[in-house]
Amino acid sequence: MSRQRSMESILKSEYVSIGELVRLTDTRYSTLKHYTEEGMLPFEQQEENLTRRYRREETVARIELIKKLRSEGRSVPEVKELLSWK
Amino acid sequence: MSELTLAQSYTLVALNAQRSMEMTTAKKVALRCISAAVILEICLEQGLTQNDVHIRINKDQFEQSQHTVYRGLTIKSVARKPGIASDDLRSWLKKASRLSRRAMIQLERVMADSLQEIGLLEDIPHVLGCDLYFESAGVRVKQYRSDMGEYARIVESTRAEILEEGPLTDETICILWLLRESGCMREVFSLHELGRVNERLNALYATVPLIRQLFDIRISHGIELTIKRFLHLKREVTKTPIGRLVNFALPFIERSQAVFIETETLITNPTQRLHFVIDRLVANGNVVTVLQEGTIPSVRIDNLDYDVVTHAIYGRFPIYGVRLLPKSLV
Numbered sequence: 380m381s382r383q384r385s386m387e388s389i390l391k392s393e394y395v396s397i398g399e400l401v402r403l404t405d406t407r408y409s410t411l412k413h414y415t416e417e418g419m420l421p422f423e424q425q426e427e428n429l430t431r432r433y434r435r436e437e438t439v440a441r442i443e444l445i446k447k448l449r450s451e452g453r454s455v456p457e458v459k460e461l462l463s464w465k
Numbered sequence: 466m467s468e469l470t471l472a473q474s475y476t477l478v479a480l481n482a483q484r485s486m487e488m489t490t491a492k493k494v495a496l497r498c499i500s501a502a503v504i505l506e507i508c509l510e511q512g513l514t515q516n517d518v519h520i521r522i523n524k525d526q527f528e529q530s531q532h533t534v535y536r537g538l539t540i541k542s543v544a545r546k547p548g549i550a551s552d553d554l555r556s557w558l559k560k561a562s563r564l565s566r567r568a569m570i571q572l573e574r575v576m577a578d579s580l581q582e583i584g585l586l587e588d589i590p591h592v593l594g595c596d597l598y599f600e601s602a603g604v605r606v607k608q609y610r611s612d613m614g615e616y617a618r619i620v621e622s623t624r625a626e627i628l629e630e631g632p633l634t635d636e637t638i639c640i641l642w643l644l645r646e647s648g649c650m651r652e653v654f655s656l657h658e659l660g661r662v663n664e665r666l667n668a669l670y671a672t673v674p675l676i677r678q679l680f681d682i683r684i685s686h687g688i689e690l691t692i693k694r695f696l697h698l699k700r701e702v703t704k705t706p707i708g709r710l711v712n713f714a715l716p717f718i719e720r721s722q723a724v725f726i727e728t729e730t731l732i733t734n735p736t737q738r739l740h741f742v743i744d745r746l747v748a749n750g751n752v753v754t755v756l757q758e759g760t761i762p763s764v765r766i767d768n769l770d771y772d773v774v775t776h777a778i779y780g781r782f783p784i785y786g787v788r789l790l791p792k793s794l795v
Contacts, residue, residue, distance in 0.1 A: 381632070381634060381635065382509065382634060382635050382636065383634040383635070383636040383637070385468060386468055396625075396626075396629070396631065397625045397629055398622045398623075398625035398626040398629070398637075399622075400625075401618065401621045401622040401625050402618055402622050405614055405617070405618060406621075407617065407621050408621040408622070408624045408625035408628065409624075411625070412625075412628075429630035429631065430629070430630060430631030430632070431629065431630075431631075
């Protein structure tokens with residue numbers, strides 16, 4: 380076990396966990412989990428431990444894009460379709 | 466985005482929606498756990514995970530630092546004699562949970578002030594202050610409101626760590642223990658999620674020393690926790706459709722939720738009635754947003770949603786007005 384990473388070290392790292400994504404993007408855990416299960420947030424998962432790792436920069440940018448599209452009134456299936464075109 | 470200490474993070478969760486001017490039972494439970502959070506915070510900095518049986522705390526160190534006034538205050542209240550104190554974790558936490566009323570008031574003031582200074586905690590007027598009986602008696606009621614963004618960040622990142630696979634950080638383990646001891650688990654996790662939390666903690670119990678060390682310790686005071694759980698249950702019940710009807714007919718069952726605002730005369734126009742209510746709330750110091758107009762309007766008062774329903778109290782003569790009924794969040 381270890382101490383929580385400081386925001387400075389999170390912002391320097393290439394990969395982040397879903398808990399750190401919550402801290403970075405101000406988004407609810409259940410929302411991020413739903414987006415992940417819908418395939419909207421790509422992640423990597425190592426064999427030996429099952430922690431999902433997300434590429435920080437791309438995932439944060441993607442969450443911001445999803446938030447923007449959602450604020451424009453688009454539904455999750457619509458956002459999902461738009462993301463698949465990108 | 467601020468980097469908060471363990472005690473500050475937990476305080477934002479524990480003091481949210483608590484009465485600020487009275488020492489309620491729920492607030493006592495919260496303050497005992499805030500005091501324990503300060504001890505855990507100090508222990509984490511010294512490397513609690515290294516299986517140290519005795520923890521040495523230098524009181525003078527903490528008193529010197531202005532940023533950690535709350536640490537100095539807690540050590541002063543908990544340690545028997547000034548200077549370097551040495552004891553095991555269980556004793557420290559037990560002592561922290563037995564703070565005197567005076568020490569609790571001081572700790573609350575110091576913690577609340579430190580969070581108010583950085584703009585993460587507000588002392589706002591309670592909607593109950595608008596109620597006919599409180600307003601006419603000149604009783605002021607106030608409550609704490611944590612910054613909703615920061616509150617969500619703390620709660621949601623804790624939920625994310627425990628509900629996902631993977632290692633837990635020491636801070637999350639401490640927050641979970643504090644939530645358990647302060648009876649806040651049901652406020653943060655659903656019943657289904659609690660099963661998962663239990664499963665994960667049981668699985669990690671054998672392999673993680675901090676979980677083993679901490680979750681064997683109980684500091685909660687049975688009577689206080691029972692009262693708190695009962696009041697929480699009562700509040701939750703009043704938000705259900707049947708509970709709302711009971712609350713409407715028998716408002717004294719949940720006085721803090723079914724607030725009555727008198728209009729003096731019968732105002733038949735719903736828009737005029739709504740404006741009257743808004744004026745009263747604004748005069749009390751609340752922030753009101755109209756969510757929906759109509760015969761039964763909905764308003765958001767600070768961060769909670771209410772329905773505004775016409776009502777009259779019949780005694781020797783009728784008193785016309787409206788009743789604010791809390792809306793269910795689910």
